[in-house]
Amino acid sequence: MMSGTLRFVADDLQIMALTFMGIVYILRIRWLLRFKPGQERQAPTGSPDTSSFKGIIYSWGNIAMPWAMESTRQKLFFYAQFVLFHLAVAASITMSFIIPYAPGLIKPMVLVRGLQGLFAAGCLIGCYRLYRRLTNPYIRQISTPDDIFSLLLLMVWLFVSIGAAPNRPDQGEGPLLIYFIMTAFFLVYVPFSKISHYLYYPFTRYYFGKSMGYRGVYPIKRGPQPKPNKV
Amino acid sequence: MLEKARSHKVKKVIERMGKKLNRQVVGSLVACVHCGMCTESCHYVLANPDDPTFAPAYKADQIRKIFKRHFDWTGRIFPWWVKAQDLYVDEELEKLKDIVFGKCTNCRRCSINCPMGVDFATLNRMARGLLTSVGIMPEGLAAVSKDQWEIGNQMGVLKEDYLETLEWLSDELEKEMGDPVARIPIDKMDADVVYAINPREIKYDPRTVSDAARIFYLAGENWTMASDGWDITNFGFFSGDDELANTVVRRLFEKVIELRGKKLVLSECGHGYRSARCEGPNWTGMDTPFAMESSVLTMLRYIKEGRIKVDRNKNDLPVTFHDSCNNARSCGFFEEPRELLNLVVTDFREMYPNRAENYCCSGGGGAMSMSEYTPLRLKAAKVKADQLQATEAKTVVTTCHNCVDALTDLIRHYKLGMKVTQMVNLVSNAVVVEEKVVAPVEVLILRGYKILVVDDEPDILTFLSAVFEDQGATVVQASDGEQALDLARQEKPDLITLDLSMPGKNGAYVFEELRKNPELAATRVCIITGKPELRRLIYDRPVRPPEGYLDKPINEESLLVNVRKILEVAHEERKLN
Numbered sequence: 001m002m003s004g005t006l007r008f009v010a011d012d013l014q015i016m017a018l019t020f021m022g023i024v025y026i027l028r029i030r031w032l033l034r035f036k037p038g039q040e041r042q043a044p045t046g047s048p049d050t051s052s053f054k055g056i057i058y059s060w061g062n063i064a065m066p067w068a069m070e071s072t073r074q075k076l077f078f079y080a081q082f083v084l085f086h087l088a089v090a091a092s093i094t095m096s097f098i099i100p101y102a103p104g105l106i107k108p109m110v111l112v113r114g115l116q117g118l119f120a121a122g123c124l125i126g127c128y129r130l131y132r133r134l135t136n137p138y139i140r141q142i143s144t145p146d147d148i149f150s151l152l153l154l155m156v157w158l159f160v161s162i163g164a165a166p167n168r169p170d171q172g173e174g175p176l177l178i179y180f181i182m183t184a185f186f187l188v189y190v191p192f193s194k195i196s197h198y199l200y201y202p203f204t205r206y207y208f209g210k211s212m213g214y215r216g217v218y219p220i221k222r223g224p225q226p227k228p229n230k231v
Numbered sequence: 232m233l234e235k236a237r238s239h240k241v242k243k244v245i246e247r248m249g250k251k252l253n254r255q256v257v258g259s260l261v262a263c264v265h266c267g268m269c270t271e272s273c274h275y276v277l278a279n280p281d282d283p284t285f286a287p288a289y290k291a292d293q294i295r296k297i298f299k300r301h302f303d304w305t306g307r308i309f310p311w312w313v314k315a316q317d318l319y320v321d322e323e324l325e326k327l328k329d330i331v332f333g334k335c336t337n338c339r340r341c342s343i344n345c346p347m348g349v350d351f352a353t354l355n356r357m358a359r360g361l362l363t364s365v366g367i368m369p370e371g372l373a374a375v376s377k378d379q380w381e382i383g384n385q386m387g388v389l390k391e392d393y394l395e396t397l398e399w400l401s402d403e404l405e406k407e408m409g410d411p412v413a414r415i416p417i418d419k420m421d422a423d424v425v426y427a428i429n430p431r432e433i434k435y436d437p438r439t440v441s442d443a444a445r446i447f448y449l450a451g452e453n454w455t456m457a458s459d460g461w462d463i464t465n466f467g468f469f470s471g472d473d474e475l476a477n478t479v480v481r482r483l484f485e486k487v488i489e490l491r492g493k494k495l496v497l498s499e500c501g502h503g504y505r506s507a508r509c510e511g512p513n514w515t516g517m518d519t520p521f522a523m524e525s526s527v528l529t530m531l532r533y534i535k536e537g538r539i540k541v542d543r544n545k546n547d548l549p550v551t552f553h554d555s556c557n558n559a560r561s562c563g564f565f566e567e568p569r570e571l572l573n574l575v576v577t578d579f580r581e582m583y584p585n586r587a588e589n590y591c592c593s594g595g596g597g598a599m600s601m602s603e604y605t606p607l608r609l610k611a612a613k614v615k616a617d618q619l620q621a622t623e624a625k626t627v628v629t630t631c632h633n634c635v636d637a638l639t640d641l642i643r644h645y646k647l648g649m650k651v652t653q654m655v656n657l658v659s660n661a662v663v664v665e666e667k668v669v670a671p672v673e674v675l676i677l678r679g680y681k682i683l684v685v686d687d688e689p690d691i692l693t694f695l696s697a698v699f700e701d702q703g704a705t706v707v708q709a710s711d712g713e714q715a716l717d718l719a720r721q722e723k724p725d726l727i728t729l730d731l732s733m734p735g736k737n738g739a740y741v742f743e744e745l746r747k748n749p750e751l752a753a754t755r756v757c758i759i760t761g762k763p764e765l766r767r768l769i770y771d772r773p774v775r776p777p778e779g780y781l782d783k784p785i786n787e788e789s790l791l792v793n794v795r796k797i798l799e800v801a802h803e804e805r806k807l808n
Contacts (some may be wrong), residue, residue, distance in 0.1 A: 032261075037254040041512040043523075059348060070588055072267040134759020138276075139267045141283040142292055144314040146305070147265050152628040192305050200262035201347060207255045208348035215509060216563020217587050220343070 006173045010100040017187035024191035025199060032203065038211075046216010054160075057185050059205040074211015080205040081125045089154060090121025091115055092161040096183045099167050099176070101190060119161040126155035150193045157182050240365040241318045245301055247364055252302065252355050259349045260298045260645045269351070272344035274590050275334055278611040287341035290330050291351045294358045299641055301721060324367050330734060331358045332369050333604040337469075338591035358469025368470055369601040375468045376475055384462035384483065386430035394458060396433050400441045404448065408664075411791040412676055413448045415440075417799075418456035418490060424529070425492035425521075427455050427463045427507075429500040429632045436632075440794075442659035443498060446530060446740050450538040452780050454496075458485030463503030469597030473514060487521050494522045494531050499653045500553030500620050501631030502595070509562045516691035525564060527630055530658045531571045541661040546576040550657075551624035553582065553615075553638060554589040555631035563587075573656060574660040580622045590615050592629070594637020612641035619647055626650045628657060675703030676795050684723040684758070685715040685741070687733040690714040691783075695728055695759070698787050699794070712736025716744055719751055726797060729777075730767070731760040746774035759785060 002010065007224035058068075066072040066079040095115065106112060130151050133139045136205070160182055161177030162201050190196060237245075252260075265288055265575045270276055275285040283289060292314070299306025299315035306315030318324065339352040342483055369374075378387040394417065416422070424447065432439045460482040467476030484507075487495045497504050508523045533539045552572055558564040565586040573580050578657035582589065593612035599605060619642070620628055627638055627649055638651045682704045684695045690709070696706040707722050709715040712735050719727060726747070731738035738758065745751045757779030758769060770776050778797045783789065 020680060031259060033255040034256065035252055035257045038256075038717060041516070041518070042509055045509060047566065053378075063346065069268075069344050069346070070584065071272055072346065074271075075268075133648065136267065137281075138270050138283040138286045138289070139265065142265045142267070142286065144265070144289045144312065146313050194264050197262055197264045197347060200258060203254070204258040204262045204348035204350075208342070208350055211255075212343075214563060217343070217560060220587055221565070222584075222586060222588065 002169050002176075003173055006169055006176055007100075009177060009184065010096075010134070013184045014096065014100070014180065014187070017184040021191055022188045025196075028191060028196070028199065032200075037207065040211060040214050044214050044216065047055065047221070050213050050218065052210045052214045055211070055218040056206055056209040058213065058218045059209020060202065062205065062209075063201075068195055081128070084118070085122050085125040085129070088125075088158055088161075089119045091118055092122075092158060093182075095161065096180070099164070103167055105219070106165070106167065112167075115165045116162045119158045119165065123155055123158040123162070126158060130155065144194075146193050146227045150195050151184060153182075154195070157186055235317075235319055237319050238321050238322050240324055240367065243365050244324060244361045245318065247295065247361055248297065248357075249302065251360065253299075255350065256353060256357060257302075259351070259354055260295050260547040261303065262347045263291060263295065263345075263349050264347060266346065269341040269345050269349075272341045274338075274593060274614045275607075275611045276338075276356065278497050278613045281462055283328075285334055287351050288334075289598075290335055291349070291354055293330050294354050295325055300794065308316055308777075321367070324362060324365070327358065328362050328367050328369070331355050331362065332372070332596075332601060333607060334593035336556075336591050336593065336598050339560045340588070340591065340597050342395055343560060344588060349558045355470075356471045357558070358471070358757070359469075360473060363470040363472045369597075369603060371600040371602055372466065372470055372597050375597075375600050376470055376472065379464075379466050379479060380463070380475060383459060384430040385464045385466055386434050388430050388433050390459060393433055393461070396437055397440070397456065400437055400444060401799065403669040404441055404444050404694075405788075405792070407445075408448065409732040409788070410448075411788040411795070413444075414795075415444045416455040418458050418803075419453075419741050421491045421493075422453050422455040423493045424452055424454040424496050425487045425494070426450065426454055426496045426498065426526070428456075428498040429503055430462050431464075431465050432498065436635075439655050443526060443661050446533065446539060446655070446662060449602045449664065450533040452533075452538075455490065455492070457486045457490060463497050463507055465498055465502065465506035466600075468502055468506045469600075477514040479508055481517070484511065484515065484517055487519075491523055494524065495519075496524055496526050499630040499632065499655060501557040501629075501633060502709075503632075503759055504555075504564070504630075505557035505561050523556075525567070525630065526716055526721055527564075527654050528567050530654065533681075534574055534658075535570070539658075540663040540665075541575050541658065542663050543575050543577050543661055545661045546657050547578065548576075548626055549580055549622075549624040550576045550626045550628055551580045551582050551619065551622040552585070553592060553619075553627050553629040553634055554586055555629060555634050556589070556595050557646050558630055558781050559589060560587045563629075568628075568654060571658070572628060575657045578624075580624050582618050582622055585594060590618060592631075592634040592637040593641060594633050599633055599636050599640075607643045608637075608652065609641060612637070612644070616641050616645040616647060620645075621650060624649065626652055628652055628654060630654055634734060671704045675794070676791065677798070678703030680726065680798055681705045681707065681722060681724045682794075683709060683715065683718055683722060685712075685727060685733075687711060688730075688767050691730070691759075695790070702707075702791065712741040715741050719745060719754065721747075723751075724754060725801065726757060726794060727753045727756050728759050728794075731758060732762055739765070739772070742777065743772055743774055755779075756799050757781060757794060757797060759783060759790075 011192045062068050134144050160179045164179035169176055269287040273287050279285045296314055298314040299313055302312055306313050335355050335530050337352045337355050342350045360790050375385050379385045397415045402415045419711045447548050457461045459644040465476055497507055503674045515694050525642050534541055537633050554565050593608050598608050635651050682699050686692045686709050705719050709718050711733055758777050761783035763782045779793045
């Protein structure tokens with residue numbers, strides 16, 4: 001049984017935070033749509049097998065195709081970290097809905113342990129990413145306080161998620177209270193932070209893919225490329 | 232608190248940034264997550280591993296922070312939180328200039344390696360345009376842009392020099408082919424192909440023009456070059472000056488429309504191809520009534536259609552191919568050059584990486600005209616040098632003049648001992664020239680003209696008539712002076728070939744009568760005589776001299792060259808009047 005306070009933070013507070021986030025995002029999207037999109041008036045170029053549509057699909061699917069870009073192809077371990085980290089974040093967001101509305105879905109202990117493992121992995125990757133951000137001169141140079149704070153926030157949130165995953169208020173509401181309060185803060189902060197990149201991803205990828213598909217660049221084509229000796 | 236004063240130029244840059252933003256640009260400005268995945272895709276980074284200011288994300292951030300400070304929520308309220316930054320003085324713009332012009336070639340390699348789809352090259356071009364609009368740009372780029380604005384081409388080639396060069400290239404081609412038809416047509420109306428080039432070809436590499444002319448001739452193409460509006464390069468594209476970019480492309484398009492050309496064929500120039508073919512319709516807002524293609528595609532088609540035959544054994548040294556960034560990464564033009572190469576060389580070796588993933592030659596984005604950044608450019612060319620060396624090829628082929636210069640420079644700098652060439656040179660070298668090329672119907676040089684042939688010798692009359700008719704002219708014959716004058720009045724020919732020694736009214740008399748008749752005075756006359764000593768008789772007359780004077784015996788080639796020249800000049804004069 002949840003206390004009134006826990007019920008409030010797990011339910012009402014989340015709805016308020018979500019509503020706030022939704023409103024800010026609507027305003028943000030409206031702002032983005034105020035800018036006119038550039039047009040492609042020229043006849044299409046490149047292979048006749050490609051098109052704007054294929055370019056868009058390819059561009060959106062890029063996230064799931066580590067072989068598509070040299071930057072991910074050559075850093076598969078880094079890509080795996082990215083996948084795991086984002087899966088952990090997505091799982092924790094899902095869990096914030098399941099606990100108040102369908103707690104039965106994460107009752108089986110094996111599932112709880114799986115989630116905890118995922119959150120722990122996400123948290124560790126966050127630690128590594130933070131270390132990289134602070135030590136790699138290239139990344140440190142471009143990092144903003146927002147970049148660092150957002151990463152820190154997610155790390156701590158994933159860490160707290162480990163304690164919340166069993167959903168056992170009877171054994172103490174502390175972990176759940178912290179988890180939901182953090183989730184609410186997260187929802188309110190996200191629209192103003194770099195974490196909003198998931199909102200922009202479909203936009204940037206749509207337009208880039210549309211143009212690159214129309215111009216015959218997407219899907220990227222690589223011919224037989226024998227590994228050279230010197231490069 | 233007093234607001235810090237902002238320079239006039241800075242004010243303008245900020246104001247104009249707001250006008251330049253479109254949805255794609257704003258998306259790229261807000262979406263960067265600073266993940267650093269783009270870092271190693273940049274050739275500047277690879278050559279300067281200890282300097283993080285070369286990272287594409289860092290360079291983009293120098294533009295992004297201005298945007299954030301003035302146009303984005305968080306940056307306006309909490310600038311320090313997202314490293315938004317204001318600009319105040321011109322020195323800050325100068326620093327930005329060194330980044331957007333000196334540390335990036337707009338090659339777009341980082342754009343295709345960004346997981347978020349941030350198109351840094353587009354941001355960079357926008358920033359260049361903003362700086363250019365307030366006069367902050369590399370001097371070399373400014374000088375070249377000025378030439379393109381004022382003279383109409385980026386190398387300041389004067390029209391007379393351009394036409395003269397084409398003339399001697401024509402003479403050489405004609406000599407080589409032994410055919411008077413083998414010339415470069417200028418401003419020919421209704422041609423199937425209008426061929427436009429990079430001014431560098433005229434000034435430093437005319438061989439590419441003569442090779443192209445050779446190929447067009449052998450393919451029996453109905454083609455022409457324009458007397459103006461022929462420059463496909465575009466320094467507005469490099470400087471980000473959309474107005475210049477638009478003007479340059481418009482000149483090119485309008486000339487093709489004026490000539491009623493069916494297709495604009497663009498010579499091998501990477502940014503020229505992209506500017507005209509892929510960006511031109513967007514800058515000008517024009518729906519072009521003609522098709523556009525790269526000359527690489529044209530040559531490939533000629534071979535496939537059997538219009539020219541090639542023997543690839545003529546190019547038997549190992550060859551590698553460098554993809555121009557503008558062709559491959561921004562126009563998807565990378566398979567056709569390979570298909571063509573495989574038809575004209577015996578040993579083609581792929582470079583790694585290639586196509587859209589190829590590294591920049593280091594001379595892109597107008598870098599070859601920014602001498603202040605040359606040491607930086609050559610240092611950044613190291614990865615390209617390594618790429619080239621790894622192929623162990625003797626020759627590198629590219630479809631871009633900028634790349635030719637940059638590759639030549641880096642080959643010299645890194646002592647690679649390679650040669651740089653273009654597709655047109657290889658095709659021209661591989662082409663098989665038949666014993667006698669029969670000019671097809673499309674190249675009938677006298678089509679549409681009416682010629683009055685006047686001679687008392689039936690053999691000469693028949694010979695001249697046959698030559699002119701073979702070239703599409705309508706021929707009217709007269710065997711004496713009286714008949715000649717009658718027919719001239721009736722038929723109003725474009726040209727009269729006139730013998731001097733004829734029974735009755737001789738040629739000199741007929742010529743003077745023609746000139747004195749206001750209706751016929753403008754008719755072009757070419758004297759053809761077996762008595763060269765009579766020349767004085769003609770030139771001493773108090774009338775305008777004849778347009779041509781040929782001595783018998785006469786051969787077909789010189790006859791056609793002279794007659795064609797006379798008619799072309801007449802055509803030009805009519806246009807001017």
